[in-house]
Structure formats: C-alpha cells, structure tokens
Amino acid sequence: MVVEIVRERLLYEWDFVATLADMDLLLLGLWNTIQVFFLALVFGVPLGLGLALGRMSRILVLSQLCSFIIEFFRTTPPLVQLFWFFFALPILISVQMTPFVASVLTFSIQSSAFFAEIFRGGINSIDKGQWEAAKAIGMTRKSSLTRIILPQAVKRMIPAFAERSIELLKTTTLISTVSYADLMFQANELASKNFRPLEVYTVVAIMYFFLILTFSQLTIRLEYRLAKTGEGTLR
Amino acid sequence: MTNAVEIRGLRKSFSDLEVLKGIDLDVAEGEAVVLLGSSGSGKSTLLRCINFMEEPTAGQIRLNGDLIGTEQGGRMRYHEADLCKLRTRIGMVFQHFNLFPHMTVLENVMEGQTIVLGRSKAEAKDKAMTQLLRVGLEMKAEEYPARLSGGQKQRVAIARALAMDPEVMLFDEVTSALDPELVGEVLKTMLQLAEDGMTMVCVTHEIGFAYHVANKVCFLHDGLILEQGAPQFVLQTPETQRVRDFLAGHSLFKLPN
Numbered sequence: 001m002v003v004e005i006v007r008e009r010l011l012y013e014w015d016f017v018a019t020l021a022d023m024d025l026l027l028l029g030l031w032n033t034i035q036v037f038f039l040a041l042v043f044g045v046p047l048g049l050g051l052a053l054g055r056m057s058r059i060l061v062l063s064q065l066c067s068f069i070i071e072f073f074r075t076t077p078p079l080v081q082l083f084w085f086f087f088a089l090p091i092l093i094s095v096q097m098t099p100f101v102a103s104v105l106t107f108s109i110q111s112s113a114f115f116a117e118i119f120r121g122g123i124n125s126i127d128k129g130q131w132e133a134a135k136a137i138g139m140t141r142k143s144s145l146t147r148i149i150l151p152q153a154v155k156r157m158i159p160a161f162a163e164r165s166i167e168l169l170k171t172t173t174l175i176s177t178v179s180y181a182d183l184m185f186q187a188n189e190l191a192s193k194n195f196r197p198l199e200v201y202t203v204v205a206i207m208y209f210f211l212i213l214t215f216s217q218l219t220i221r222l223e224y225r226l227a228k229t230g231e232g233t234l235r
Numbered sequence: 236m237t238n239a240v241e242i243r244g245l246r247k248s249f250s251d252l253e254v255l256k257g258i259d260l261d262v263a264e265g266e267a268v269v270l271l272g273s274s275g276s277g278k279s280t281l282l283r284c285i286n287f288m289e290e291p292t293a294g295q296i297r298l299n300g301d302l303i304g305t306e307q308g309g310r311m312r313y314h315e316a317d318l319c320k321l322r323t324r325i326g327m328v329f330q331h332f333n334l335f336p337h338m339t340v341l342e343n344v345m346e347g348q349t350i351v352l353g354r355s356k357a358e359a360k361d362k363a364m365t366q367l368l369r370v371g372l373e374m375k376a377e378e379y380p381a382r383l384s385g386g387q388k389q390r391v392a393i394a395r396a397l398a399m400d401p402e403v404m405l406f407d408e409v410t411s412a413l414d415p416e417l418v419g420e421v422l423k424t425m426l427q428l429a430e431d432g433m434t435m436v437c438v439t440h441e442i443g444f445a446y447h448v449a450n451k452v453c454f455l456h457d458g459l460i461l462e463q464g465a466p467q468f469v470l471q472t473p474e475t476q477r478v479r480d481f482l483a484g485h486s487l488f489k490l491p492n
Contacts (some may be wrong), residue, residue, distance in 0.1 A: 133333035133392075135288065135345030137399060138323035140315070147350060151337050 018194040019203055026200075029186030030207055036182065037104050043108035044168075048115025053145075055120060066116070068226060073113035074224050079174050082106045086178045099180035111168045118160045122153035154224045164217035166202070167213055237300040239264045239403050239434040242446060245294035247280055254280045256458035258294070262282075262403070262436060267429040269445040270438045272455035273481060278438045282405050285436060286325040287318045298324060299402055323351055326396030330408040332388040336397070337492040339365065341376040344395045352399065366394035370424050379409075386417030390424050392406065397428075404428065422448075442485050445477075446470050454478050473492040 019026075054066030073081065086102040089095065097105070126149050134144035176185035187204045191197040240262040247255040254277045262268050270278040279397040283289045284297065286305070288311055296303045304311040324358050335343050344363035348354045354362070367373045370390040380388055389409055396404060406425065410418045422444050429435055429448050434485055439445065445452050446466045455476050473479050 127331075127333075128331060129331050129333035130335065131330065132288065133335070136286065136322055136323075136327040136329075137352040137395070138319045138348070140319055143350055147346065148335055152335075155337070 008210075012198070014199060016203070017194065018196050018200050019190065019199040020046070022190055025186050025206065026183065027191055029181055029183035030211065032180065032186075033169075033172055033182040033184075034211070036100070036107060036172050036180070037112065037165075039104045040107035040111050040168060040172075041165065043104070045115055046110035047108060047112035049119050051112060051116035051134075051232060052119035055116065056123070058164060060201075061073065070113045070116050073110050074117070077108050078171050079177065081110055082174055085104065099175065099178045103175040103180050107168060107172060110171075111164065114167075115161070118157050118164060119153070121160070123149055124159040125156055126152050149207060155223075158223050159221055162216055164192070165219075166216065169212055169215070170208070195234050237299070240436070241297040242281075242285070243295045245281070245284060246292045247277075247284055247289060248292045250330060254458055255284070255291075255434075258458075260453065260460065260461060260463075261485050262434060263431040264299075264434055264451055266450045267433075267437065267448055268451045268453060269449040270453050270455060270467075271434065271440075271442070271481070272446060272461075277456040277458045278455045279407055282354065282436060282438050283401070285405060286322050286327055287313065288327070298398070318455055319351070323347070323399055324402050326399060326401035326404040328389070328392050328396055328404070328406050328409045330411050332380075332385070332392045332412075334388055334391055336380050338370065339376065340378050340380065340383070340391050343380065343391060344398045345476075347399050362398050362400075363394070366397045367391070369397065370394045381437065382488040383415045386420045389413065389421045391429075393421075395425055403434045403436065406435065406439065407459055408440070410439065410441060440485075442470065442482070452480070 051070055054062050055070060057063045067220060082102065085106045085200045086097060088100065089102075090097060094182075106179070130148055130152070131144055134148045139147070172182060173184040174184050176188060179185065187200050191200040194200070238261045240260070242258055242260040245255055245258040245260075246253065248441055258277075258281055260268075260281075266346055270281060272278045280289060284291050290386065293310065295311065298321065304313040304317070306312075318470060334340075335346065338346065339358065341363055343358070344366060345359040348359035348362060349356060364373060364376065367376055372387060372390055372394065374381060375391070380391065383391065384476070392409075393404075409425075410421050419440070424442060425435070425437070425444070426448050437444075437449075449466050451463060452466045452469040454461045454469060454473075456476075462473060462478055469478065470482065473482065
C-alpha cells in the first residue's frame, strides 16, 4: 500500500504546458504584487521615520501616541488588519475602498510600524558625540538629524530594512484574500482552471524567488556603494 | 576693556547633585586659561556651560559683553535659537574628536560654515583649506576620518572649530584619548593658536602644557575655584594642601634629569 502511494507520487507526470500557456495571467499578478509592494515602501518608509521621531520626541503625548500605533500594528496579525481596513472601515466611516487601496493602506501602515523601530534603533546606535559635535558648531536639532545622524544611521539600517522588506513582499500574498489580483490570487485562479496546481505553484515560487533575489541583490549593491564613504555595515 | 568671557555666580545641578556651586571667572581677550582639578571637580561641566552644551541652573555668562539669555522673574531663560547662534561664536573640541565619519576632512570643516553660517561653498572651501593648512593637514582634505591617526583627527576637529571664526575656543581634555606619542602634535597646534592670540579655555591633565602656555590656571575642587592665578604661582607655590596633593600625584614618577 505504502509502496504503491510512493510509486504513484514518483510517477507524477509534470506538465507545464497549460501553465506556461497562461503565463500572461501570472505576469499580470506579478506586476500587481510589485505595485502594492513598491507603494507600501514609498508610503511606509517616510511614515516609519515620522513614527520613530514621534516616539523619540520629548513631547510625552506624541511619544505615547506613536508608541501605541507602532505596538498595535506590530502585535496584530496583518490578515486581521487587512480585513479590518477592507470590511470594517467602509461600514464605520462609509468610505468604499477598492481591494488595491485597502491593500496599499494596510501594508503601508503595517510596515511603517516595523520601519519605525528600525529607524529608532539606527538613530539610537549613533554615538552621542555626533549630536554634541553638531550642536557645538551651532546646528539645530533638525539639521543635526538630517545632516549628521540620519546619513550614518541609514547605512547601519540597510540590512534590517532589507530583511523587513522581504518579509513585507511575502506577506503581500495575503491580499489575494480580498480579491486583489496579485500573483497569489492569479495562481489560485489559474490552478482551479487548468487543474495543475503543482505546476502553477512551482512557477509562482520561482517567480517570487527571482523577484526577492533581485531585490536583495539591489540592497547589497547599495550597501557596497555606501560602505565606500566612511564606515558602513560591510567590512 | 571687556572680557571675552565673564562668568558670575554660575551654578549647575544635575537633578539633586550640585556640580558647580557658584563660579566667578574672567577670561580676557587673547588669554589662555587652563582648568585643572580631579575628576568630578566640575571642570568639564564649567567648560560645557560656557557654550551652553549644558544649561546653567543659575548665574550669568557674558561673551564679549553680551549677556546670554534673557532675565525673567529673577532667573535666566534661554531660547534654543539664541543658543545655536551663540555656539557659532564659540568653538569646541572634544576628547573623542567627534568628526563626522560620513564626510571627508574638507566636508567636516565646511559643514558648519555652509549649513549654519550660510557661507557659499567656494568661500567655505577657501576658509576650510586655510584652517587645514594652519593645523598642517591640507594634504588630507579628501580623506575620510577613518583613515587618519588620532592626532590628525583631533587637529581636523580643531580646524573644524576654527573655520567658524570663533571668538573663544574651548578644549575639553583633547589629548586624553590619544596615544602618548601623538599628544605632542595636538599640544603644539594649541600652543600655536595661543601664540596667535586666540582666546582659549582648556580642561587638561597636561600640567606641563598649563605651565608653559596658560596665562592663568584655575584649580577646581568640589564645584568651586579653589585657587587661580599665573601658572608659576598656582603650580609652583600653591596656597592650599589640596592643590599640593594634586600636583604631587601628577609628578609621582618622573624621569631623573
């Protein structure tokens, strides 16, 4: 019996013809995934910086508010957040959101909470003497931050930032649940159409692999470029 | 004649710890004053109060006659914008150099000039090169700080402060983090500055430097100035036992002549 099952599995005949014939569907899904990922970064990174600065602010109310937002979005499952934005928000404040808008909104805010902590760690890791030297030549706190502290902090943040972004890219598969036609959604559709789920998900896995590999190569190249000017994360 | 720096009744507390307990100090223009004292005596805090890296708890500070801050209800109030402006008039050099590692030597010396004083890039570069030449590091202008020795870093830090055309220079134990053989080049740079007539206040453990370079030596103990005067008097014929003990500790092991 066991032997038979094993043999049956070994005898599975891979057939990619049907899947490859519908590659355009998967490529469309890939493009949609990239859009959500890219926009989540575009909005999430500045928002993360804002939340980090807010959390480190000496104004207690602001600091506590930002801390709460950060902790809330770090501790609740992204799927719950997505459902909440897509299903609950329209009822509460009667704004109708397309799956695309709900997805971008959810993942911008969700990732900003994580980016905020990366920013905070990076900024705090810079030696106090750097703030002092900037202050001593008459710089304001704002220009000390933008001219002296952040340029150094960002270099140290890149590995953590890349790690978090990869995590974000993979988490975007959740948006297929609100019928946004991302790569995962298209894969599900195609698999139920051509009855070749093994082939479909294999192709999809390879697509994610190359997408993320490209992204991580880009960040490593960025690290090398920044390492050339003074200290960096690469030795 | 007005003093470059005039300090009256300066007090500074960190929560319940009173570090400075009423300091009066005059620094004449072109004078080099050295602050001595054991750790915890308040000498670094005094220095850091002069450019308001620390805000005094009480007392008044004048820079070339200008009272810093505004008096309100019997105590001084300070606005951050005023303090930023004040700090451009006072140069400070730190024990750990604190050069900006992501900028070249030249950019380090230009930064304050362009960002704070609003000088043009060309003018800032010109001034920066002049100061780098003064500290003997013009050939290192395009290097990053990571490639310099400790002594070179400290001389760049001095050039960075000088490029702002300060009225007073503050030195906070600037040779304490250096290898002994590199101390000399930094002290020589400071001596040159003093000879050029720069007004300087230095916290240092280099008693020899104090003796040869300072016009005035102040010995701090427990938040107060215990003795002050010409180095020959304070360092060679101290009035108090505390200063004699301090000096004895510094010359415990000396090479025979």
